[in-house]
Amino acid sequence: MKYVSSKVAITADGQVIDDAVIAVGDDGKITAILNAVPEGGEHVDWSAYAVIPGLIDTHDHLSIDLGDEEAQSRESVATHMIRSVRNAKKILHAGITTVRDVGARDYIDVELRDAFARGELEGPRLVVSGQFITRTGGHAWYFADEADGQDAIVRAVRKQAKHNVDLIKLMITGGIGTANSDPCQAGYSKAEIAAAVTEAHTLGYKVAGHIHGGPAARWSIESGLDTLEHGLYLTDDDLRAMVDHGTYLVVTYGLIDLALALPDVPAYYKAKARAAKASYDGVLRKAVEYGVKIAVGGDTYHADMPEELSALVKAGMTPLEALAAATRNGAEASGILDRTGTITVGKDADLVALARDPRDDVAAVGEVRGVMKQGTLVRL
Numbered sequence: 033m034k035y036v037s038s039k040v041a042i043t044a045d046g047q048v049i050d051d052a053v054i055a056v057g058d059d060g061k062i063t064a065i066l067n068a069v070p071e072g073g074e075h076v077d078w079s080a081y082a083v084i085p086g087l088i089d090t091h092d093h094l095s096i097d098l099g100d101e102e103a104q105s106r107e108s109v110a111t112h113m114i115r116s117v118r119n120a121k122k123i124l125h126a127g128i129t130t131v132r133d134v135g136a137r138d139y140i141d142v143e144l145r146d147a148f149a150r151g152e153l154e155g156p157r158l159v160v161s162g163q164f165i166t167r168t169g170g171h172a173w174y175f176a177d178e179a180d181g182q183d184a185i186v187r188a189v190r191k192q193a194k195h196n197v198d199l200i201k202l203m204i205t206g207g208i209g210t211a212n213s214d215p216c217q218a219g220y221s222k223a224e225i226a227a228a229v230t231e232a233h234t235l236g237y238k239v240a241g242h243i244h245g246g247p248a249a250r251w252s253i254e255s256g257l258d259t260l261e262h263g264l265y266l267t268d269d270d271l272r273a274m275v276d277h278g279t280y281l282v283v284t285y286g287l288i289d290l291a292l293a294l295p296d297v298p299a300y301y302k303a304k305a306r307a308a309k310a311s312y313d314g315v316l317r318k319a320v321e322y323g324v325k326i327a328v329g330g331d332t333y334h335a336d337m338p339e340e341l342s343a344l345v346k347a348g349m350t351p352l353e354a355l356a357a358a359t360r361n362g363a364e365a366s367g368i369l370d371r372t373g374t375i376t377v378g379k380d381a382d383l384v385a386l387a388r389d390p391r392d393d394v395a396a397v398g399e400v401r402g403v404m405k406q407g408t409l410v411r412l
Contacts, residue, residue, distance in 0.1 A: 033057060033073035034407065036383060038083035041065070042352070042390070043375040044359040054083070056381040060407025064377060076409065078385040081401050084355060085375050086129025086382030087337055088362025089156075091240075091261055091282045091329025094119045094144070095136045096175075098287065098332040099296045101209045105174035109138050116144055119334050120155030125412050126337065127384035127400040130157040132329070132366045134201045134240055134261065135164035137175050142196055156405065157382075159199065159366045161240065162192045165228070166203035170219040171210045171242065176203060182227040185220070189231045199258075199367070200232040204241045204248050208264075208291070208304040209332075215304065216246035216265050226255040238367050240282070244308075245270070253279050259327070259365050264288075264308040266315050274324050280365040281324050283357075284331045286339035288312060316347035326357045327365040338398035341390075351394040358397070381407040 034056040041052035055064040069075055094116040096104055104112075116136070123131060133141040145158035165188045166176040179188035189200055204220055206213035220228075225241075225248065232239045238258040243249050245265025252260065253273045259280040260266075266274075266281075274281060291297045291305040319326060326349075328340040337358055344354040363373025372382045385402035403410040 035069045036076040037079040041083045044085045045374040056407045081385035082389045085359040087127050087358050088130040089128045090132045090327040090362040092131050096332045124156045129382040129405045132159040134161045139195050161199050161201035162195050162197040164201035167219045171203045171207035185228045186231045199238045201240045204243045215244035218248035222251040229255045264312050271322050282327050284329050285343040286336045287331045290333045320348040327361040338395040341394040354394050
């Protein structure tokens, strides 16, 4: 038994408990929340820190770094695996105990998920999509399973299921990271999207859709899409439809600023990022105002959580609401709220110690002093 003491525990399910002591069983699950450290057991002394649930990056590609993605697609599988392991360790040490990886080549994300779960490699819990599905020549075609037409897209969904993925990822519109790709152009018809979503749901999978805007946003929302990724150019009507249908918006705000700042990002990528920035600020403000469910992700820059959550606060969230987006909401969007996302008895002990209270400044999520994943302390 471990006893994790805290200055304050922010549970992300509505409770803030001063001087909480979180009891963790040998199975790595939370057994109780106490007000004092009992005799016996192992004392994890985080009494000087604010303790929050493990952070959740709901949109990442561990095997890809921000830059020339098509060039990276020509690298070896071994290079992609090495990059994934490196990024996974960095992410875990930043307090991100769960990552939803929404696309990798050759199903290396499936292999890494299982290796991390077995404890063979150090990394966060992974929720993975295998290969994402795109139309022939569509966004990120060089990493994707290309499929055209309702029958082919249904087969592609079944192919991902055969490889034991956790969710299905569709590239529904064009994107910023692909040359000569319009972020608002539909890659699939309304009927194709509906066929993919219906098949995935029939097989028991949630569906994530890469969408920036345009008519395919509404088609996807109305088809029952579970999470809409990015959403740079969503309209007010799109956002209202998301509220009506309970669709999650997975925000990847920091990627835009970083793309503009880094020297090795291709010129076409920078031009599209520059055009999108002003729009995205407005989309986030309206999404918060309308009550769209929001989670956050780092995409190919691997989750600078202070940046992501500060953007949500700027858009109108309270610090606690922003923190929930990176914990509870990420778990719900990923289909694992029964296991993680809040400090709750019966859930995995995914915990992070912060030097400062994020209620005062949400950027404090970047000041990590301790990490516990499923009851095991991570050596920082």
